[in-house]
Amino acid sequence: MNDLDLLESRSIFILREAFNKLRPLAMLWSLGKDSNVMIWLAKKAFLGKVPFPVMHLDTGLEFPETYAFRERYSAEWQLDLIADPCPPIESVDQSLPNDARLAARKSLGVTQAVERYGLKGLIAGIRRDEQATRAKERVFSPRAAGNTWDFRTQPPELWDMFAADVPPGAHVRIHPLLHWNEIDIWCYIKRESIPLVPLYFAKNGERYRSLGEIGITRPITSNASNVDEIITELKTTRAAERAGRTMDHESEDAFERLRTTGYL
Amino acid sequence: MTINDNVIAGAFPIVIVGHVDHGKSTLIGRLLNDTGSLPEGKAEELRRVSKHRGMAVEWSFALDALQLERDQAITVDSTQVWFQSPLRRYVIIDAPGHLEFLRNMITGAAQAEAAVIVVDATQGLTEQTKRHAYLLHLLGVSQAIVAINKMDKVDFDRSIFNRLASEMKTHLASLSLEAVNAIPVSAREGDNLAKPSARMAWWNGPTLIEALDVLPRRRATIDKPLRLAVQDVYHEGDERIIVGRIESGRLKVGDPISFWPTQRTARVKSFQSWSTAAPILSAAATQSVAFTITEDLFVERGHVVATADRGPRQSTSVRARLFWLAPGHLHVGKTLRMRVGTSTVSVTVSAIHGALDVDDLAFHQDRAVATNDIAEVRLTSSVPFTFDLFHENETLGRAVLIDGYNVVAGCVIDRDADVAAITASSATGASTITIHERARRNKHQGAVYWLTGLSGAGKSTLAIGLQQKLFDLGAQVAILDGDALRRGLNSDLGYAPQDRTENLRRAAEVAKILLETGSIVIAAFISPAASDRDMVRNIVGGPFHEVFVNADLAICEARDVKGLYAKARAGSIAEFTGISSAWETPEHPELVVNTGAESYEKCLEKLLTYVRVTAIEGGAIAKGSHASSAAVPAGSLRA
Structure with a gap:
């Protein structure tokens, strides 16, 4: 067993626990690299098919390449795709900084999906190394009715015996990639030849390292035009992965505020 | 990447533990900075944010990301960060030191292969440090490095370091935790973390990173039984x-x-x-x-x-050490769900052998088990469950205890308690007569019929009638009656919920003894709480049948044979079930007899038929006292 085998095995274990314990269950598909890895892992866990719907929280603001990817691979991977539009910008907390408001539409999209489909479990591809508040997460993270995250009352999580029991109205967020690093994701993409939105690969000296919506995601300066070059680049860079996500940096607590109200 | 197949690959998980304010997060923040593991701009951000708050550079902010933590300057939850030494990649789990957040410390430490125990040189070993050390031992972390921190505050005094290092090593050795090294450090200034300290020239030992890099990986469990x-x-x-x-x-x-x-x-x-x-x-x-x-x-x-020859153990009772994380005390009689591996079984805390005193490392029977305490307990179930002993095979040797929607404890299983359970509950100790031999002589198997229902529903009357019928059939039969027991065995108990639980716990233990004699036991107890009825079922362990003697409150009150309802209504009896104390209707009783709607004779007939079918007639003996351990027929496959 090498690093990637271990990471893969634990993710598969987590996905199988979620599928056994939490129904109805759905997986969030942001169309980014991590959630593609997550779908790949689900196909491994469930032997070739994803046995629950995958959800794209559609703000209508994705790049055209991203939409093209969604159409192609939802068919190719035989996914049960749900792509409901997120609630409009007018419905979000107006006290949030500008770009965070755009991101908050996704939080409302999550709440809407949980309510509309009566979800007990929602699988999301966040990782601990992405961002400090995500580092505090549990693999099985219960959300009270209303979708809020209270980091003070998180349950103990022991020895991969995850707490899947929640009161009526609440749901569990499942994070099968929590223990992966950015470079693990890329090494796994390489090993498994997992397809990606082409925006990750450099064109004219720029590429997207973290892929969000138009307007709140900026490319980085890079010449890494394939997976190998990206892995080499990551081994030397000290820049933060989400540096190009503008809403994280508007104020000291912007991201934490987003997360306590349901953002991923 | 080439890796020895027999060693667990992946980042080396270490946990940093110690008393609140002894400098754990600072140590990690500084370690990240000194090894070039902080993202670009983070050190500048820390300087800026710290200055904004009028503080010197606060390295712990690198981890204590949450706003609340910055404001209160403590770590709430466990955080994981990755860092690269010259040799390998580590994932460091920063565990909160504050007592209130022990569940988070445990969450962190449960994932670690080694620990760094941070001790403030000006404070020394505290109760909290010792508690953490015990938990590491309990969680199976076997190697530790002791970082004696804040050496700058004691003028880098070598004798202070030597004294604390030896004190700590002795304490850890008594827990079979190997203290690989004790290192004098000053985390804030980076002394002896990634670089040797110029201010402690007397120290010839390794830096923290050098000490970490020589820790052996945990052996994979490939060579253990499947x-x-x-x-x-x-x-x-x-x-x-x-x-x-x-x-x-x-x-x-x-x-x-x-x-x-x-x-x-x-x-x-x-x-x-x-x-x-x-x-x-x-x-x-x-x-x-x-x-x-x-x-x-x-x-x-x-x-x-x-494999067939090296399988796990099975028992209805185990002795375990648990850490109790829920608010309030843990009491004998508490019924919980226990998860071992992927199976879940209902268990009752049938005995508390004591709570740990972290100073003398002994379990004291006279101490109550409060939140965050470590206790030695016996857990008993009505059905056998599958497990390993922790020292033999870790994965199935530990369990999580769940109450309602909450994980309230984790535990390690130290031994199979079946022998102890029999000795404790049987008047004669372990028996040479088997349950089958008794059943053969009695021509029926032993079983407990637990009649639950409101006062006045007819439990005692039915019990007496049923006993007579069974006696006439030649059965070995006994009655346990709530009112009778309260006059004798339980005369010291009142009607508060805790007393009710104790009343029923004693009754269940007596029922178990009678059951072991092969008797048919008819128990008549109001037993209003569902959790108490579950406890009784778990303690009895063997064939147990919950019989709901159902009559509406209005009917019982109208009957009022003993005049108790009138007194309760008048307020002269407190905590009377159905009037001033809650009654929880059984949700899944094995049998319901409706004395409100049907005649006494009809109810008795129904009860007798049920007993005949379940305890007396053909095949019943084969089901034995541990019915579920019998092989499941292949025919039930697609049921």
Whole structure:
């Protein structure tokens, strides 16, 4: 067993626990690299098919390449795709900084999906190394009715015996990639030849390292035009992965505020 | 990457523990900075944010990301960060030191292979440091490095370091935790973390990083007996595919395997997978697998796959050390759900052997078990469950205890308590007469019929009538009556919820003794709380039948044979069930007799028929006292 085998095995274990314990269950598909890895892992866990719907929280603001990817691979991977539009910008907390408001539409999209489909479990591809508040997460993270995250009352999580029991109205967020690093994701993409939105690969000296919506995601300066070059680049860079996500940096607590109200 | 197959790969997980304010987060923040592991701009951000708050550079902010933590300057939850030494990659788990956040410290430490215990040189070993050390021992972390921190505050005094280092090493040795090294550090200034300290020239030992880099990895559990806890069974056409993770040992196509608790055997037919380079023919510990077997057996989540000759243990009772994380005290009689591997079983805390004093490391029977305490307990279930002892095989040797929606404790199973349980509950100690021999002589098996219902529902009357009928049939029969027991055995108890629980706990223990004599036990107790009835069922362990003697409150009150309802209404009896104390209607009783709607004779007849079918007539004896350990017939496969 090498690093990637271990990471893969634990993710598969987590996905199988979620599928056994939490129904109805759905997986969030942001169309980014991590959630593609997550779908790949689900196909491994469930032997070739994803046995629950995958959800794209559609703000209508994705790049055209991203939409093209969604159409192609939802068919190719035989996914049960749900792509409901997120609630409009007018419905979000107006006290949030500008770009965070755009991101908050996704939080409302999550709440809407949980309510509309009566979800007990929602699988999301966040990782601990992405961002400090995500580092505090549990693999099985219960959300009270209303979708809020209270980091003070998180349950103990022991020895991969995850707490899947929640009161009526609440749901569990499942994070099968929590223990992966950015470079693990890329090494796994390489090993498994997992397809990606082409925006990750450099064109004219720029590429997207973290892929969000138009307007709140900026490319980085890079010449890494394939997976190998990206892995080499990551081994030397000290820049933060989400540096190009503008809403994280508007104020000291912007991201934490987003997360306590349901953002991923 | 080339890795020795027998060593667990992946980042080396370490946990940083110690008393609040002894400088754990600062140590990590500084370590990240000094090894170039902080993202670009983070050090500048820390300087800026710290300055903004009028503080010197606060390295702990690198981890204490949450706003609340910055404001209160403490770590709430466990955080994981990665860092690279010259030798290998580490994942460091910063565990909160504050007592209130012990559950988070445990969450962090449960994932670690080694610990760094941070001790403030000006404070020395505190109760909290010792508690953390004990928990590391309990969680199976076997190696530790002691960082004696804040050496700058004691003028880098060598004698202070030597004294604390030796004190700490002695304490850890008594927990079989090996203190690999004790190192004098000043985390804030980076002394002896990544670089040797110029201010402690007297120190010839390693830096913290050098000490970490020589820690051996945990051995993989490939050479231990096979254990796989079944997660699920998927249906693919006619194929039934068993999925789970191999926790120890190996598994290959053609291997004979045995399923616990059914102990049915089969061979591995094939492994199933998607998008693997080649078909899988064998697998080993840490791998998640999917496979089919050669026989048509009943397999479900919770079953354990092992080999027939080196299988797990089974018992209805174990002795365990637990850490109690819920608010309030843990009491004998508390019924919880216990998860071991992927199976869940209802257990009752049937004895508390004591709470740990972290100073003398002894369990004291006279101490109550409060939140965050470590206690030694006996956990008892009505059905046998499958487990290993922690020192033999970790994965199935630990359990999580759940109350309602909450995880309230974790525990390690130290020994099978069946022998102890029999000795404790039987008047004569372990018996040479088997339950089957008694059943043969009595011509029926022993069983407990627990009559629950409101006062005045007719429990005692039915019990007396049933006893007579069974006696006339030649059965060995006994009555346990709530009112009678309260006059004698339980005369010291009142009617507060805790007293009611104790009343029933004693009754259940007596019922168990009678059951072991092969008797048919008819128990008549109001037993208003569902959790108490579950406790009783778990303590009795053997054949147990909950009989709901159902009559509406209005009917019981109208009957009021003993005049108690009138007194309760007048307020002269406090805590009277149905009037001033809650009654929880049984949700899944084995039998309901409706004395409100049907005649006494009819109810008695129904009860007698039920007893005849379940305890007296053919085949009943074969079901024995541990019915569920009997093999499940293959015919129930597709039920």
